[in-house]
Amino acid sequence: MASQPSLRLPIINFSKEELKPGTLKWNSVRVEVRKALEEYGAFEAVYDRMSPELCNQVFGELKDLFNLPVEIKSRNLSEKFSLGYIGPSAMMPIFESIGIQDATELENIESFANLMWPKGNTSFCNTVHSLVKQQSELDQMVRRMVLESLGVEMYYKDHIESTDYDLRVNKYEGTQTDKAELGVISHIDKNVVTILNQNGVDGLEIQTKDGEWIRVKFSPNSFVVIIGYSLTAWTNGRLHPAHHRVIMTGKESRYSAGLFSIPKAGYMINAPEELVDEDHPLLFKPFDFFGLLMFARTEEGQRAKFLLETYCGVRDQKMKG
Numbered sequence: 001m002a003s004q005p006s007l008r009l010p011i012i013n014f015s016k017e018e019l020k021p022g023t024l025k026w027n028s029v030r031v032e033v034r035k036a037l038e039e040y041g042a043f044e045a046v047y048d049r050m051s052p053e054l055c056n057q058v059f060g061e062l063k064d065l066f067n068l069p070v071e072i073k074s075r076n077l078s079e080k081f082s083l084g085y086i087g088p089s090a091m092m093p094i095f096e097s098i099g100i101q102d103a104t105e106l107e108n109i110e111s112f113a114n115l116m117w118p119k120g121n122t123s124f125c126n127t128v129h130s131l132v133k134q135q136s137e138l139d140q141m142v143r144r145m146v147l148e149s150l151g152v153e154m155y156y157k158d159h160i161e162s163t164d165y166d167l168r169v170n171k172y173e174g175t176q177t178d179k180a181e182l183g184v185i186s187h188i189d190k191n192v193v194t195i196l197n198q199n200g201v202d203g204l205e206i207q208t209k210d211g212e213w214i215r216v217k218f219s220p221n222s223f224v225v226i227i228g229y230s231l232t233a234w235t236n237g238r239l240h241p242a243h244h245r246v247i248m249t250g251k252e253s254r255y256s257a258g259l260f261s262i263p264k265a266g267y268m269i270n271a272p273e274e275l276v277d278e279d280h281p282l283l284f285k286p287f288d289f290f291g292l293l294m295f296a297r298t299e300e301g302q303r304a305k306f307l308l309e310t311y312c313g314v315r316d317q318k319m320k321g
Ligand SMILES: O=C(O)CCC(=O)C(=O)O
Pocket: 168, 170, 184, 189, 196, 198, 204, 244, 245, 246, 256, 257, 258
């Protein structure tokens, strides 16, 4: 189904200098965040700490990275699902993706750069590290606002400590014909929060609860915030996890960078008792993120309409393993 040009994702301004917890501005942004995540599971965050210079640097570095030969990019191996190098495939022929695990640590970006370039690449490392710093700060602000607005801010520290940050950078080749081409198939992220930015070439689409598609137009100094199954489960279904996809329509290539907050191995995702009551019965049994990932790869997982419910929904009692 084509996107509806009249639909827009909520735009929330995070640029105000004094956006500090406890201030009036913080509280009003918090209301907008909660509303957007309940309704759309996503919003655009205007974020002026991403300076135009940093944006140019980020996408310059990503271009250089994807211009490396496939043999070099393929050196980026990872045991973690979808974090190595993903080259064009029959299903997604215009899509390439490269992951860096625990990307808030400069040394992990450096180890990656040492694999790609014989002498490493200081400017790549510093630029990507600055990007990840902005993305992870935004991730934490959003999660703090969510927890505060649900009255469970006492879990904030644990919540942040329960996750790592993986970065995935993507290239979508521009189309050579007038036809729209699929970049990434429709999916719901499985992690907690995803913070995305792009080089000014649009392509990301987010589905509303009514099944309409919103084509998201956003500039390099904005981020799109999308929530995944892990946050929906932890909030006992209060927040809507957004289906999204990428459709390319123009000749120009699109580059994007997504920071994913990912529950640590062994951490059980379990809604706090304050979010479970008569009006809000427990929706999902406690689960481990990697269990959900493994289930997603099974035949039953691939057939599931709403993976989280099939995997650990309380009502249909289909908890696996
Ligand atoms: O490139 C994008 O904008 C979206 C990528 C995406 O959905 C993902 O990596 O999960």
